[in-house]
Structure formats: C-alpha cells, structure tokens
Amino acid sequence: MIKLPEAAQEYFPYTSVRPHQDQFIKTVYDAVKAQRSILIEGSNGLGKTISALSACLPIAVEKDLKILYVARTHRQHERVIEELRAVCKKHAVSGVSLRGRNQMCLNTFAAKSASDARSLMEVCELLKAKGRCAYHRAPEEQTYEYLQLQNQLTTRPYKASEIQRVCRKKRICSYELVKASLPDVAVIALSYLYVFDPVIRTAFFKNLDSQLQKTILIVDEAHNLPETAIDIASSSLSLFVLKQAELEAAKYENRDVAAFVNFFRKEIEKMTEKIRHEEIISPEALIEIIQKEGSISNPRDFFEHMHEVGSAVRRSLLAEGKNPRSYIHGVSEFLLRWLETLGDDSYINVASR
C-alpha cells in the first residue's frame, strides 16, 4: 500500500482505501500540486470521485482555488455533493451542484417559451426588465431571509434538487439564488457546457467573479469531450425556419428582412437541389452571392439589423403576453455565429437534404 499524502489523508473521509485508490489519490495530488494536467483512468468502483476530491481539496484550500467538477449527468453531480458530505465529517466544505437555467427556472411561462438555454436567458432578462417574474428578487427586494438562504449555500454541500425544493416553497428563483452564492462556494459540480461553451463560460466566470486560472478543473468521463465539443460548436438552419422568418417579417411589415430571407432561402434551395445526402459547401461563395446577387454589401451589418428586428418582435410578443419566439431572431443568431467561423479551418460547412 502507498502512503497517502498527509494533506489528502486529511480530507479522505473513509477508514480504508480500495485497491489502487491510494495510487490514484497520490498521482492526482502530486500532479495538481505541481500544477500539471493529468489524464487518469480508473475502473468502476475504485472511488474516483472521492479520490479526486480528497487529492484536490487541500491544494484548493492552500492556494485559494475553486474546484469545478465537470460531469455529464445530474446523478454524477449529486454524487459529488454526497462525497463532500462525507468529507464534512472531517472538514467543513461548501459545494453546490449547479443545473442550467432551463432546469432551475420556476417560471412556467419562461420555461415553456424558450427552446434552448440561450433563448431562455433572453426571455428571463426580458421578464425581469418588465418586472414580470414573481420569483426574481432585485437587490432592493432581497429580504433578510433571502440573504440567509444565500449565505447558507456557502456553508455546506447542497444538491440542486434540494435548493430547488426550498426555493419553490419560498417562491424564490433557485437559479438566481445559486448564482449569487457561487463566488463563495468551494466546490461546484456542473455540466460540460459551463466550461466548454465559450458564451456560457464567459457568463459563468463573470458570476463566479473568478477566472479559469483560479480553479482546479476535474473533468469526469473526459472521453465524452470530443463529442461534446462538436455538439457545442455546431449550429444548424433549416429551410422551414427560413420560411417562418420570411412570414414573420411580412407580418411585421419589415420589407428588407422579408426580401433578404426570401432571396437567401431560394439560393439555399438552388444550392441543395442536387445534393443527395450531405455535401461540404463553401461559405465564401455564399457570402459572395449574398453581396453580389442579394445586394447586401455588408452582411454583418445587415445580420445585426435583423437581430434588432427579431429582438423588437420578441419584446412586442412578450408585451402581448405571448410566447416571445422570433424566427427572424433565430436566423440572425445563426448567421452572425456563422460569420464568426469564416476562415476558421476547424469548422466545416455542410448542406444536407
């Protein structure tokens, strides 16, 4: 048996180690202590979660770093919290399992209106700005009880499901409560998106009031990363969505947007006519068509204009108490993101039928 590093032993909550668990802990501890990245494999039942935590916790405490434990499923996040509770028998440590806004949002109108995390973020912001979310607490509305709850999250480990249960009872937004407590929580168990989606990561680290360099990042089941990275970086646009955007622009009497979307949809139809399954297309050729034949000399400016039109549609739908979904907004988001990838060899553009 290998002697565990004394500091890791301090945080290891069990009386005995499983076969090879000592080696696992020492290897992780030595690497993290030396600020090296490490890729390590362990069989099922080895106790990888507690091994990684007890190796990293003493270093995080010593160097004032936060631990981000990234895993795929809610069950894995909750497992982290259960292990932290075991650690608490020896050392007080705080932790939360963080779920996305779409899983934490208690406002049924917002949750139903948004098709993905980004659109929920926008709907949420719109509702808050209009004072139409009963769960949101602006700083001046935060009672002593609210601040107590927020503070409580920084004292011991809590599962997202437990926080949600309490918040539902007290009619408080669980997502916002957790978000506010993040800067003072030692260990956060969360999904890959928070670290690997550039947009979500930027917002997350802003909430954390920290930087990636000030964290110890543990990636559970890292073999999922390539697939996750491809999913995160991929986006698609269908002819159906273009048709809906065209109808929406006509309904709101926005002639330039309606004319462009009609032209663009027809060009895509022409381009994909002969495609049997899928084919790589040239984004530069498409931009040239937009500029020359669509008479859009500056596509970025025009897509930003579409984005503003889409945002105005959403605001007006929300004011009418309707689902604030705008196809124009969706199309412009896609086109703006697509422009960002032009000339970047790590992306491919595919048309399929």
Ligand code: SF4
């Ligand atoms: S403030 Fe909270 S409950 Fe309200 S819409 Fe946003 S996420 Fe949902």
